[in-house]
Amino acid sequence: MLFIPWHSNWKPIYMRIIFCIFSLVLTMTSFAQNEYHVFPIDGKNIKGSKVGDGSLDRPWELQTALSQSSERINGGDIIWIHEGTYNGNYVSTLTSTVNSEFITVSAYKNDKVILNGNIQEKTHYVLEVMGSRVIFKNFEITYLGEFNRTKSGNKFKAVTGVNHIEGEDCKFQNLIIHNIPGSGFGSWKSTGGSIIEDCLIYNNGYQAQRGHGVGIYVQNESNKTRILRNNIVFNNYYKGIEVWSASSGTNREFVKNVDLEDNIVFNNGAPSGQPWSNLIVASGDRKGVNIAKNINVRDNVFYHNVDFQSAKNYGYGNSITVGFTDKALVEDILIENNVIIGRNNALNILHAKSLKFQNNTVYTGYIHFEKSTLTGLENGSMVFNNNRYHTRKVKGLRILKHKDFQLSEWKTKYDLDAESQWKSLQTFEVDPVLKVEKLNTNSLQFNVAVLDKEGDDVEVDFSSKGLKKGLVYKIYDIENRHKVIKTGLLGEDMKITFPMGLSEFEKPLHNSVAVKSQGNFGVYRIEFESAKKTVGFHNRFFGWLF
Numbered sequence: 001m002l003f004i005p006w007h008s009n010w011k012p013i014y015m016r017i018i019f020c021i022f023s024l025v026l027t028m029t030s031f032a033q034n035e036y037h038v039f040p041i042d043g044k045n046i047k048g049s050k051v052g053d054g055s056l057d058r059p060w061e062l063q064t065a066l067s068q069s070s071e072r073i074n075g076g077d078i079i080w081i082h083e084g085t086y087n088g089n090y091v092s093t094l095t096s097t098v099n100s101e102f103i104t105v106s107a108y109k110n111d112k113v114i115l116n117g118n119i120q121e122k123t124h125y126v127l128e129v130m131g132s133r134v135i136f137k138n139f140e141i142t143y144l145g146e147f148n149r150t151k152s153g154n155k156f157k158a159v160t161g162v163n164h165i166e167g168e169d170c171k172f173q174n175l176i177i178h179n180i181p182g183s184g185f186g187s188w189k190s191t192g193g194s195i196i197e198d199c200l201i202y203n204n205g206y207q208a209q210r211g212h213g214v215g216i217y218v219q220n221e222s223n224k225t226r227i228l229r230n231n232i233v234f235n236n237y238y239k240g241i242e243v244w245s246a247s248s249g250t251n252r253e254f255v256k257n258v259d260l261e262d263n264i265v266f267n268n269g270a271p272s273g274q275p276w277s278n279l280i281v282a283s284g285d286r287k288g289v290n291i292a293k294n295i296n297v298r299d300n301v302f303y304h305n306v307d308f309q310s311a312k313n314y315g316y317g318n319s320i321t322v323g324f325t326d327k328a329l330v331e332d333i334l335i336e337n338n339v340i341i342g343r344n345n346a347l348n349i350l351h352a353k354s355l356k357f358q359n360n361t362v363y364t365g366y367i368h369f370e371k372s373t374l375t376g377l378e379n380g381s382m383v384f385n386n387n388r389y390h391t392r393k394v395k396g397l398r399i400l401k402h403k404d405f406q407l408s409e410w411k412t413k414y415d416l417d418a419e420s421q422w423k424s425l426q427t428f429e430v431d432p433v434l435k436v437e438k439l440n441t442n443s444l445q446f447n448v449a450v451l452d453k454e455g456d457d458v459e460v461d462f463s464s465k466g467l468k469k470g471l472v473y474k475i476y477d478i479e480n481r482h483k484v485i486k487t488g489l490l491g492e493d494m495k496i497t498f499p500m501g502l503s504e505f506e507k508p509l510h511n512s513v514a515v516k517s518q519g520n521f522g523v524y525r526i527e528f529e530s531a532k533k534t535v536g537f538h539n540r541f542f543g544w545l546f
Contacts, residue, residue: 033076033077033078034073034076034077034078035077035078035080036054036055036059036060036065036068036073036077036078036079036080037054037055037056037059037060037079037080037082037108038054038059038060038061038062038065038079038080038081038082039059039060039061039082039084040061040062040084040085040086040087041061041062042087043082043084046059046082047059047061048060048061048062048064049061049064050063050064052064054068054079059082062081062086062088062090062115063088063090063091065079065081065105066079066090066091066092066093066094066105067091067092067093068094070094070095070096070097073094073103074096074097074098074101074103075096075097075098075099075100075101075102075103075133076098076101076102076103077103077104078103078104078105078106079094079103079104079105079106080106080107080108081105081106081107081108081111081113081139082108082111082113083107083108083111083112083113084113084114085114085116085144086113086114086115086116087116087118087119088115088116088117088119088121089117089119089121089123089125089126089127089128090115090126090127090128091127091128091129091130092105092127092128092129092130092131092134092136093130093131094131094134095131095132095133095134095167096131096132096133096134098133099133101133102133102134102135102171103133103134103135104134104135104137105134105135105136105137106135106136106137106138106139107137107138107139112140113138113139113140114139114140114141114142114144115127115139115140115141115142116142116143116144117141117142117143117159117161117180118143118144118145118147122157123159124157124158124159124160124163124182125159125160125161125162125163126141126142126143126159126160126161126162126180127141127161127162127163128162128163128164128165129162129163129164129165129167129170130164130165130166130167131166131167131170132167132168132169132170133167133168133169133170134167134170134171135170135171135172135173136162136170136171136172136173136175137171137172137173137174137175137441138173138174138175138441139175139176140175140176140177140178141161141162141175141176141177141178141180142161142176142177142178142179142180143159143179143180143181147181148181148206149181149205149206149207149511150206150207150208151206151207151208151212156181156206157181158181158182158206158212158213159180159181159182160180160182160183160184160185160186161177161178161180161182161183161184161185161201161204162175162177162184162185162186162187163186164185164186164187164188164191164194165186165188165190165191166188166190166191167190167191167194168190168191168192168193168194168222168224169192169193169194169224170191170194170195171194171195171197172185172194172195172196172197172199173195173197173198173199173440173441174197174198174199174439174441174442175199175200175201176199176200176481177199177200177201177202177204178200178201178202178203178204179203179204179510180204180205180213181204181205181206181213182204182205182206182212182213183204183205183213183214183215183216183217183236184201184202184204184213184214184215184216184233184236185199185201185215185216185217185218186216186217186218187216187217187218187219187226188219189219189220189221189245189252189254190221190222191219191220191226192220192221192222192223192224192225192226192257193222193224193225193226194226194227195226195227195228195229196216196218196227196228196229196231197227197228197229197230197231197440197441198229198230198231198439198440198441198442198447199231199232200231200232200478200481201215201216201231201232201233201234201236202215202232202233202234202235202236202478203235203236203271203509203510203514204236204237205236205237205238205271205272206237207237207272210238210272210274211237211238211269211271211272211273211274211276212237212238213236213237213238214236214238214239214240214241214242214268215233215234215236215239215240215241215265215268216228216231216233216240216241216242217241217242217244218241218242218243218258219243219244219245219254219255220254220255220256220257220258221252221253221254221256222257223257224257225257225258225259226257226258226259227258227259227261228241228258228259228260228261228263229259229260229261229262229263229440230261230262230263230437230439230440230447231263231264231265232263232264232265232447232478232523233263233264233265233266233268233278234264234265234266234267234268234478234479234523235267235268235270235271235479235509235514236268236269236271237269237271237272238268238269238272238276239268239269239276239277239278239279239280240265240266240268240276240277240278240279240302241260241263241265241278241279241280242279242280243255243258243260243279243280243281243282243292243295244280244281244282244283244284244292244324245283245284245285245290246284247284247285247290248284248285248286248287248290249285249286249287250285250289250290251287251289251290252289252290253289253290253291253293254290255282255283255290255291255292255293255295256291256292256293256294256295257294257295258294258295258296259295259296259298260279260295260296260297260298260300261296261298261299261300262298262299262300262435262437262447263300263301264300264301264303264435264447264449264523265278265279265300265301265302265303265319266278266301266302266303266304266517266521266523267303267304267305267515267517270305270513270514270515271509271510271511271513271514272513273513274316275304275305275315275316275317275318275342275343276318277318277319277320277321277348278302278303278304278318278319278320278342279297279300279302279319279320279321280320280321280322280324281295281297281320281321281322281323281330281333282321282322282323282324282325282328282330282350282351283324283325283328283330284324284325284328285325285327285328286325286327286328287327288327288328288329290328291328291329291330291331292323292328292330292331292333293330293331293332293333294331294332295330295332295333295334296333296334296336297320297333297334297335297336297338298334298336298337298338299336299337299338299435300338300339301338301339301434301435301449302319302320302338302339302340302341302342302346303319303339303341303342303449303451303517303521304317304318304319304341304342304343304346305317305515305517305518305521306341306342306343306363306518306520307518308425308428308453308520309453312392313343313344313364313365313392313425314343314344314365315343315344316343316344316345317342317343317344317345317346318342318345318346318347318348319340319341319342319346319347319364320335320338320340320346320347320348321348321350322335322348322349322350322351322352322355323348323349323350323351323352323370323372323373324350324351325351326351326370326371326372328351329351329352329353329372329376330351330352330353330355331352331353331354332354332355333352333354333355333356334355334356335355335356335357335358335360336356336357336358336359336360337359337360338360338361339360339361339430339434339451340360340361340362340363340364341362341363341364341451342363342364343364343365344364344365344366344392345364345365345366345368346362346363346364346365346367347362347364347367347368348368349367349368349369349373350368350369350370350372350373351370351372351373352372352373352376352382353375353376353381354376354381354382355376355381355382355383356382356383356384357382357383357384357387358383358384358385358386358387359385359386359387360387360388361387361388361390361430362387362388362389362390362391363390363425363428364390364391364392364396365391365392365396366391366392366393366396366397366398366404367389367391367396367397367398368398368400369397369398369399369400370399370400371399371400371401371402373399374399374402377414377416378414380415382414382416383416384416384417384420385416385417385418385419385420386419386420387417387420387421388420388421388423389407389420389421389422389423390422390423390424390425390427390428391422391424391425392424392425394406394422394424395409396422397410406422407420407421407422428453429453430451432450432451432452432458433448433450433458433460433461434449434450434451435447435448435449436448436460436462436465438465438466443466444467444471444527444528444529445525445526445527445528446462446465446525446526447523447524447525448460448498448522448523448524448525448526449521449522449523449524450498450500450521450522450524451520451521451522452500452520453520454520455500455501455518455519455520456500457497457498457499457500458497458498458500458522459495459496459497459498460495460496460497460498461494461495462490462494462495462496463493463494463495467490467494467528468490469490469491469492469494470489470490470531471489471490471528471529471530471531472487472488472489472490472528472529472530472531473487473488473489473490473496473526473527473528473529474486474487474526474527475487475496475498475499475524475525475526476524476525476526476527477502477522477523477524478523478524478525479509479516479517479523480502481525485499485502485524486498486499489531490528496526498522498524499522500519500520500522501519502516502519502522
């Protein structure tokens with residue numbers, strides 16, 4: 001090792017060495033990454049422009065930034081969107097031509113950035129995306145002010161929050177998509193390999209004869225896997241997540257290769273007064289070509305409001321539907337390690353050819369199967385095991401218009417569920433900590449879902465989450481996400497108690513029909529930060545010189 005002795009007269013030499021190293025690092029960084037800046041076109045202090053160059057001195061307005069060619073902005077570059085409300089409908093044609101590098105479009109640091117689509121335009125999206133290898137993160141997409149949510153009159157316009165129509169391998173991270181008069185997120189057949197994660201998607205849709213507008217609608221024609229991970233999707237007017245196509249006769253397969261992991265999906269349909277599926281995996285292709293296949297549903301929480309004190313649990317409240325028509329039986333579906341809670345028909349496995357259903361906890365009146373599943377049940381292409389079923393009656397496994405089975409009969413008849421258990425609704429028990437999942441975009445933030453039948457507070461252990469004691473925390477109720485409901489310090493035991501029955505923190509939801517989750521179920525975002533002020537890099541690096 002080279003040793004350079006210290007001498008006070010050599011301080012200028014040391015300074016030159018350090019600054020040369022620092023300059024070299026900056027030079028290397030500048031080649032690897034260019035940064036561009038966006039401000040609202042009507043900004044108070046700094047205004048974005050169509051004729052700027054993206055610098056802080058001459059920033060762009062948003063549409064100009066999103067329209068740049070790959071000769072100007074390419075993989076590794078960042079577009080920073082600075083604080084403000086951006087009124088308009090925007091189209092991104094950004095594309096990275098560097099296979100291993102992404103263009104990033106993000107809110108600047110902790111700036112609050114809102115894309116407001118409530119303007120007088122004929123477009124049917126707030127943000128439309130067509131381009132590959134682009135990351136969109138850390139901003140909000142919504143409608144502000146008054147607008148029509150009833151399909152009547154000339155002024156109504158159904159809109160999608162994010163309309164991802166083409167371009168593979170994109171990432172959508174930590175977006176808040178809400179109050180859109182249509183679907184929150186549509187990501188279509190030509191968008192394989194893309195990831196939607198850490199997003200909050202809620203209160204989207206409109207009312208016609210029934211509710212319309214889903215949280216996430218996803219398709220995939222590619223052999224690349226689509227991933228929906230650690231999102232919270234709730235209170236949309238129609239369904240929560242649709243892995244689905246209603247089209248028939250297309251003679252193409254584009255409902256395939258999708259993974260859903262660690263999502264919390266609840267109370268979808270509530271704003272329209274009719275609970276709908278929190279998740280549907282299916283195709284409506286009556287020609288039987290476009291089959292939903294190779295879909296993995298792992299480690300998710302699906303919930304509809306239930307009264308655990310009632311032994312009857314009547315009423316519609318579907319959490320998962322698999323299959324839609326016997327002309328398009330789904331294939332190679334995995335449903336594993338999920339909590340599935342609803343009312344009479346929380347779990348509908350309707351039209352399936354091959355499926356694995358294992359290690360799930362189910363609370364429902366009945367588990368419904370259609371007759372079209374009989375072939376798969378009888379020939380061994382269905383695998384059921386290690387599940388815990390809670391149903392209203394002992395014979396809780398129902399093949400519609402055929403026969404009701406109790407679990408022992410089911411095991412004997414189809415050689416399934418050898419290690420599964422059945423219990424009544426009254427004896428339902430589950431670990432009250434349903435989900436504690438770190439955000440991929442922020443290692444100090446977690447999504448948390450808890451359940452207690454009696455509505456008692458729930459203690460959550462963070463000792464395995466890589467945190468240090470003494471961190472400051474804030475807890476937000478996801479259904480009232482601007483309200484801090486609890487603060488504190490992470491103690492020696494690394495445990496935090498989450499408050500249940502949050503009626504005192506409620507505010508009116510966006511319409512008079514939607515209802516807040518019952519006091520037995522809570523979904524939260526918890527944020528940690530250091531209690532001490534962080535010393536800046538500059539002071540730590542150069543402090544000894546001055």
